Each structure stands twice: as structure tokens, then as C-alpha cells.
Amino acid sequence: MSISGRRKPPLVAPKRTRGALAKPARKAKVKPARRTRARSRNPVVRLFGGILRWILRLLWGIGWRVTAIIALVVGGIVAYTYTTLPEFQALMDGRARGSVTLLDREGEVFAWRGDQFGGVVTADSVSKHLKNAVIATEDRRFYLHPGVDPIGIASAIRINLSEGRGPLSGNGGSTITQQTAKLLCFGVEYDESQWASEAEYVADCRRTSLWRKAREATYALAMEAKYTKNEILSVYLNRAYLGGGAYGAEAAAQRYFGKSAASLNVAEGAMIAGLLTAPSTLAPTANLARSQNRASVVIGLMRRQGYLSDEEAAVALANPAELSEAAERQAGGYFADWVMSSGPEFFTRDTTEDVIIRTTLDQRIQTATEEAMRYIFENKVRDGSKAQAAIVVMSADGAVRAMVGGRDTRVVGAFNRATQARRQTGSAFKPFVYAAALDLGHSSDSVVVDEPYCLNIPGSGRWCPENYTRDYKGRVTLAQALAQSLNIPAVKVSETVGRDVVRKVASDFGIESDLAAGPALALGASESTLLEMTGAYAGILNGGSSVTPYGLVELKLMGEEEPLMGSGGGIGERVIQERSARELIYMMSRVLESGTGTRARLPGREAAGKTGTTQAARDAWFVGFSADYVAGVWMGYDDNTPLTGVTGGGLPAEIWQETMVRVHEGLPANPLPMLRPAPRPEPVQPLPRRRAPVASGNPIENILRGLFGMN
Incomplete structure (x- = not known):
């Protein structure tokens, strides 16, 4: 029977524990409830x-x-x-043009032109001081970054913004690798068909924009992957422009200090590294003091970054870098510029090869000439004067030994008044008038009358020349007329021998300018350069043969033994007879002894020359020679303003004298090769009448008186 309402008994008996007491049941672990983020009850806050x-x-x-x-x-x-990217070795020399190295007559370097490259150097071969100075100045984390330095970029942007510039203006934060990428123009080679000029190509490579910065960065990263750090630094040291036409560390070291980049000391390395910021402005040949100040900043950076001890830095600061003698001469100045302009263009101005030119320059004479110019202008020219002067010194064969084209003797590319200025020659032209007369048979003793004289010139009317002194000397010899620079005798002689003859003699002696057609030809109405006039006088000294002034002796490619060309000047054809030239030298020596050029006399040495002053004293000349050298001096204003109180026998003669005294220091006093006129016979003086002998009473005494004329 069933029992309704009762729970069925379990089929299995409950588990019983052994022992008296049963262990309490283990409590189950309860995980803490997950915290829920407190939510704001404000729906707006929750929405935002x-x-x-x-x-x-x-x-x-x-x-x-x-x-x-x-x-x-x-x-x-x-x-x-x-x-x-090409192989590392192909990146060293990036010049589009070649260089020209100029040597003096002794084979010593005195000037450079073009893009100078001294040879390949590596980061390991250069002086450690130069290497450390470059890293300390340009990129102190060079060995740590991958080509781009984010820290440097952020710092540069901060500095630019703080100084009121744009983020990319001013400091760029570029690494050495990025700067090298820019020097390589990101692999774009110069192509004449694509660029109007090399300068335009370089300017485009240096442009700064956000896009160019990005391109620069990617190129730098690729370089870092392709090359080692030292290889990148080596390319930079060979490619960087360092002022004065020098590309690369070796060229700069040779250019400024006359030594290799491996031999640079701390001060010299710091100076070259300092040029990287603004090479043209900071170049020591442009402003040595400014370059030294920049070098002192670089030395300070090297000391703070641990490249120099305090003692080493102090020594470097106390002994700043100095230029070599060649660098102090400002790259040869006017002479080097003239040689470059007179040589073949494809081997000088536009050469793509490295060329070596041996020249006629004598550095001792060049220094003497520059010192003479400075001495006169510092001591004998009034302060504030803008008058200019030029000097040329050459040998009798036309080899130019020195040239100064203006008062500022240390220049490059300046207007050269010795070769580029065509000015009226004045009475400095008169020796060619008398050269023509002597060659036609006249002599220094020939007489001409200095008196009022007029000519009727077709189309111009009556012309009456006057002497500078406005008086007349009467009968004078040709030697006296030249010594006193008398105008009327010069015109008379010119008209007698013929203007065409005078013009031909002057032209054959090397005066290439258009010579005046009228009678004023004899008074130097024509224009010429100082170089031409000096060369023409050299023809008189060498015995009457023409001369072509020259400075280039030999031109050859660097590394080659055989020259590509030789001298383009020297002695040419005979113009007047040697006897005539020797007699003319004597006449010109009278100019210094007793004429208008007495201020040019050389103590203990024979010299000859001629003064020249043009109308209204716009130009003043003195050109002359010793037995060894010919020198010409011109003085005037660039704008043709008349000189005040200056004639050829004044300051130009003093400049000439000062120059020639310095040039001849230590040289023997050689006599001029002149033909002195035979001495005139003295007038015969009547013999004194003898008194008749007085007879003596002594016969022996009378015999002695008769035999010996005893009285």
C-alpha cells in the first residue's frame, strides 16, 4: 500500500564517517563580486x-x-x-670643374683658382682634431643615430620657434649623413642641358622645404644602410666646400695652412670645422679674425664634449691658427687673375681638369712692390684720398715679375688697373717719337728750336701746342728736349719724321691701342694700358726689339710630366737699330739726372725713364728701367677726376723709386747699356805769349836759357 504525502526514503544509506566525530564540511570558495565602474548619473557627461x-x-x-x-x-x-647608391669610392670628388694651381718662377705654389681638390682623405687619415671638431660642431650624436636624429630635429624646431622663425628656418637639425645627402644632391648629377649654370644646380640642391627634408631623411637612411659611419664621414670631409675655392679637407688644409689634413693641430682643425657653417663668409682669407673667433667657439664645444682637456683647449685658444705665407697673399691677387685671363679658357676659367701653371712671378719682387705701394699711400698721400695706382715690374724680355692693380693689394677678381684700364699716356709716349728720329739718323745732340709753333689741322683749324711751363727754351738738343719734357720740340720732331713712322714704331713696340691720327700723337693723346707701356719700354732696354709681356711659362695637367703648352710671350722682332736704342737709353737717363724725373733717381745705380702727365692731370705716369728690371707706375682716379698737385714727376716717380730700391736690394749695380755721346772737343785756348829772354852777361847762363826756356 502506498503512503501518500510522504517523501520517499533514499535508496542508498547515507555515508557515515568513521570515528567518533565527523569533520565539518569544507566551505565552497566564493569569488568576490566584480566591481562595476561607477557610472555618473549625469547623462551629458556619459555622452561626452x-x-x-x-x-x-x-x-x-x-x-x-x-x-x-x-x-x-x-x-x-x-x-x-x-x-x-654607388660604391663608396665613387663619391669622393664631386667637383664639376677642375682646379688651377699656380707656381712662381721657383716652382713654389702662390695661388689657386677653380675648384681646388687636394686629394682623397678618409675619416681615419685626417687629423683626429679635425675629425673631432667636425663631429662636435655638426653632429655630436653622429655615431648613435640611424641617419636622422629626432632629438636634434626637436631641439632645432624649438630653437627656431623661440627665436620667432618658422620651424624649418634657421637651425635644421640635420645630421652629418643628411648634410652628405644634400652634398650628393640626392644622387642627381649636374647636367649642363638641364641647368642654366652650376650655381643654379647647387642652389636647387640646397633648397629647404618639407618635401626636401623628407627626401633628405630617406636618402640618409639608405646611406646609413649602405655605408659605414666612417665612410659617410669620409664622403663629407671630401665633398664639403670650405671657402677659398677649396673642396674637401685636404684642399682647405693646403689652401690655408700649407700642410696636409693629417697634420692639422687643434686650432687649425677647429678653424676648418668652423667654416662648414658659412664657408665664404668665415674663410680666413676673407677675414682671419672672424675665422679665429669661430674656431674658438668650436674649441669650446670640443672641450665640453670631452674631445679636449681644459689644458689642451687653453693652449689652442692661446695659439690661434695663422695663415700660410701663400694664403696671406690672397691667392696671388692681380697677377694670378691676369695669368688666368690670358691663358686658354678651357684650361683656366672653365677647366674640367686639374691644371698646374708655372709662371714668371718672383714672390720677393711682388712683396717689395706691394710694400712700396702701401708705404707711399700711408706716408705721402693725404688721408681720405680715393686716388688709385698700379705697378708692373718685368724683365727686359717681357717676363712679368710683379703686378699690383690697385691700392688694395690683397684681392681676388678685382678690377686690374695695370691690365684693364686704358688711359692717356701723356709725355710717357715721347720716347717713341725720339726713337723714330734716332732710327732715321738724328742723334741726341741734334738741335731743335723750342719756340711758338702752330699747325693748321684740316677740319679742326689752328692748333698751337704749349709747354707745361708755358715758356720757351730756344735752341735745345733732343736729349734736353726729352729730359725737360718739352712739348713743342716733340711735336716738331714728330712732324719732321712723320706721324705714320712714329705710330708704327710705337705699335711695333707693343702699344696695341688705336693711336691718335693728329699731331697730338706726339704728346700722348692715345690711350694704353700700364702693361703695354711697360712692355714697350722693355723693348728699348733690350736693344730695340719688341716685347710681348707674359706670365705663363708652362701649363700641364696634374700628374703629367709633359707640358701641354709653353710661354706665349717674350722678345720678338727688331723695331729700331740697337745703336738707336742705346742712344735713346742715354737720353732717357738724362730725365732722372737733370730733368722732370729727378725724384726717381736710384742711389748708386744708373736708371732711365720718362714722366707723363695728361691734360688736366687726370693721369700721371712714370715708366723706366735699370739694367735689370723695367717698372711702370700709373696714378689717377677711376672716374677720371683730375689729380690735385700730382704730376708724373711727383708721386708716381716716388712710387717707382720706392719700388725699384726694394726690388734691387742685394743686387750689384750694373751699368745701363747706353751709348753716351762722344765728348765735345774743348775750344782751343791761345797759348800764353812768352817774354823774350833777357840776355845775361854770363855766356853759360845765356846758353842754358836758350836750351831750356829758362826765363
Whole structure:
């Protein structure tokens, strides 16, 4: 029977524990309830919070994807750029033009032109001081970054913004690798058909923009992958422009200090490293003091970064770098410019090769000439005067030994008044008038009358020349007329021998300018350069043969033994007879002894020359020679303003005398090769009448008186 309402008994008996007491049942672990974020009851706050969280999730989602895409693109560009990079050795010399090295007559370097490259150097071969100075100045984390320095970029942007500039203006934060990439123009080679000039090509390579910065960075990263750090630094040290036409550390070391880049001391290395910021402005040949100040800043950076001890830095600061003698001469100045302009263009101005030119320059004479110019202007020219002067010194064969084309003797590329200024010659032209007369049979003793004289010139009317002194000397010899620079006798002689003859003699002696057609030809109405006039006088000294002034002796390519060309000047054809030239030298010596050029006399040495002063004293000349050298001096204003109180026998004669005294220091006093006129016979003096002998009473005495004339 069933029992309704009762629970059925379990089929299995309950488990019983053994022992007296049963263990209490283990409590089940209860997990703490998860804390729920307290939610604001403000629905507006909850709304904005949700939007902000959605935006952040969106930005993160977009950001990492965009970053990944950019990384892939940059990686691809870097990988492609890597494949286009040439071998390390091909990147050293990046010049589009070659260099010209000029040697003096002794074979010593005195000037450079073009893009100078001294040879390949490496980061390991240059002086450690130069290497450390470059790193300390340009990129102190060079060995730590991968080609781009984010810390440097951030610092540069901060500095630019703090100074009120744009983020990319001023400091760029570029690493040495990035600067090298820019020097390589990102692999774009110069092509004449694509660029109007090399300068335009370089300017385009140096342009700064956000796009160019990005390109620069990717190229730098590719370089870091392709080359070692020292290889990149080596390219930089060979490619960087360092002022004065010097490309690369070796060229700069030779250019400024006359030594190799491996031998630079701390001060010299710091000076070259300091040029990287502004090479043209900071070049020591442009402003040594400014360059030394910049070097002191670099030394301070080297000391703070641990490249120098305090003692080493103090020594370097106390002994700043000084220029070599060749560098102090400002790259040869006017003489070097003249040689470059007179040589073949494809081997001088536009050479693509490295050329060596041996010249006629004598550095001792050049220094003497420059010192003479400075001495006169510092001591005998009034302060504030803008008058200019030029000097040329040459040998009798036309070899130019020195040249100064203006008061500022240390210049490059300046207007050269010795070769480029065509000025009226005045009475300095008169020796060619008398040369023509002597060659036609006249002599220094020939007589001409200095008196009022007029000519009727077709189309111009009556012309009456006057002497500078406005008086007349009467009967004078040709020697006296030349010594006193009398105008009327010169015109008379010119008209007697013929203007065409005078013009031909002057032209054959080397005066290439158009010579005046009228009678004023004899008074120097024609124009000429100082170089031409000095060369023409050299023809008189050498015995009457023409001379072509020259400065280039030999031109050859660097590394070659055989010259490509030799001298283009020297002694040419005979113009007047040697006897005539010797007699003319004597006449010109009278100019210094008793004529208008007495201020030019050389103590203990024979010399000859001629003064020249043009109308209204716009030009003043003195050209003359010793037995060893010919020198010409011109003085005037560039704008043709008349000189005040200056004639050829004044300051130009003093400049000439000062120059020639210095030039002849230590040389023997050789006599001039002149033909002195035979001495005139003295008038015969009547013999004194003897008194008749007085007879003596002594016969023996009378016999003695008769035999010996005793009285």
C-alpha cells in the first residue's frame, strides 16, 4: 500500500564517517563580486565620455594602420634608394670643374683658382682634431643615430620657434649623413642641358622645404644602410666646400695652412670645422679674425664634449691658427687673375681638369712692390684720398715679375688697373717719337728750336701746342728736349719724321691701342694700358726689339710630366737699330739726372725713364728701367677726376723709386747699356805769349836759357 504525502526514503544509506566525530564540511570558495565602474548619473557627461572613447579608439585604429603604411612606404623608398647608391669610392670628388694651381718662377705654389681638390682623405687619415671638431660642431650624436636624429630635429624646431622663425628656418637639425645627402644632391648629377649654370644646380640642391627634408631623411637612411659611419664621414670631409675655392679637407688644409689634413693641430682643425657653417663668409682669407673667433667657439664645444682637456683647449685658444705665407697673399691677387685671363679658357676659367701653371712671378719682387705701394699711400698721400695706382715690374724680355692693380693689394677678381684700364699716356709716349728720329739718323745732340709753333689741322683749324711751363727754351738738343719734357720740340720732331713712322714704331713696340691720327700723337693723346707701356719700354732696354709681356711659362695637367703648352710671350722682332736704342737709353737717363724725373733717381745705380702727365692731370705716369728690371707706375682716379698737385714727376716717380730700391736690394749695380755721346772737343785756348829772354852777361847762363826756356 502506498503512503501518500510522504517523501520517499533514499535508496542508498547515507555515508557515515568513521570515528567518533565527523569533520565539518569544507566551505565552497566564493569569488568576490566584480566591481562595476561607477557610472555618473549625469547623462551629458556619459555622452561626452563615450564620444571621447570612440574618437580615441578610432584614432588608434587609424593611427597604427597609417603608421604601418608610412613605414612600409618609407622602407620601400629606402630600399630602392639603397639599390641606386654607388660604391663608396665613387663619391669622393664631386667637383664639376677642375682646379688651377699656380707656381712662381721657383716652382713654389702662390695661388689657386677653380675648384681646388687636394686629394682623397678618409675619416681615419685626417687629423683626429679635425675629425673631432667636425663631429662636435655638426653632429655630436653622429655615431648613435640611424641617419636622422629626432632629438636634434626637436631641439632645432624649438630653437627656431623661440627665436620667432618658422620651424624649418634657421637651425635644421640635420645630421652629418643628411648634410652628405644634400652634398650628393640626392644622387642627381649636374647636367649642363638641364641647368642654366652650376650655381643654379647647387642652389636647387640646397633648397629647404618639407618635401626636401623628407627626401633628405630617406636618402640618409639608405646611406646609413649602405655605408659605414666612417665612410659617410669620409664622403663629407671630401665633398664639403670650405671657402677659398677649396673642396674637401685636404684642399682647405693646403689652401690655408700649407700642410696636409693629417697634420692639422687643434686650432687649425677647429678653424676648418668652423667654416662648414658659412664657408665664404668665415674663410680666413676673407677675414682671419672672424675665422679665429669661430674656431674658438668650436674649441669650446670640443672641450665640453670631452674631445679636449681644459689644458689642451687653453693652449689652442692661446695659439690661434695663422695663415700660410701663400694664403696671406690672397691667392696671388692681380697677377694670378691676369695669368688666368690670358691663358686658354678651357684650361683656366672653365677647366674640367686639374691644371698646374708655372709662371714668371718672383714672390720677393711682388712683396717689395706691394710694400712700396702701401708705404707711399700711408706716408705721402693725404688721408681720405680715393686716388688709385698700379705697378708692373718685368724683365727686359717681357717676363712679368710683379703686378699690383690697385691700392688694395690683397684681392681676388678685382678690377686690374695695370691690365684693364686704358688711359692717356701723356709725355710717357715721347720716347717713341725720339726713337723714330734716332732710327732715321738724328742723334741726341741734334738741335731743335723750342719756340711758338702752330699747325693748321684740316677740319679742326689752328692748333698751337704749349709747354707745361708755358715758356720757351730756344735752341735745345733732343736729349734736353726729352729730359725737360718739352712739348713743342716733340711735336716738331714728330712732324719732321712723320706721324705714320712714329705710330708704327710705337705699335711695333707693343702699344696695341688705336693711336691718335693728329699731331697730338706726339704728346700722348692715345690711350694704353700700364702693361703695354711697360712692355714697350722693355723693348728699348733690350736693344730695340719688341716685347710681348707674359706670365705663363708652362701649363700641364696634374700628374703629367709633359707640358701641354709653353710661354706665349717674350722678345720678338727688331723695331729700331740697337745703336738707336742705346742712344735713346742715354737720353732717357738724362730725365732722372737733370730733368722732370729727378725724384726717381736710384742711389748708386744708373736708371732711365720718362714722366707723363695728361691734360688736366687726370693721369700721371712714370715708366723706366735699370739694367735689370723695367717698372711702370700709373696714378689717377677711376672716374677720371683730375689729380690735385700730382704730376708724373711727383708721386708716381716716388712710387717707382720706392719700388725699384726694394726690388734691387742685394743686387750689384750694373751699368745701363747706353751709348753716351762722344765728348765735345774743348775750344782751343791761345797759348800764353812768352817774354823774350833777357840776355845775361854770363855766356853759360845765356846758353842754358836758350836750351831750356829758362826765363
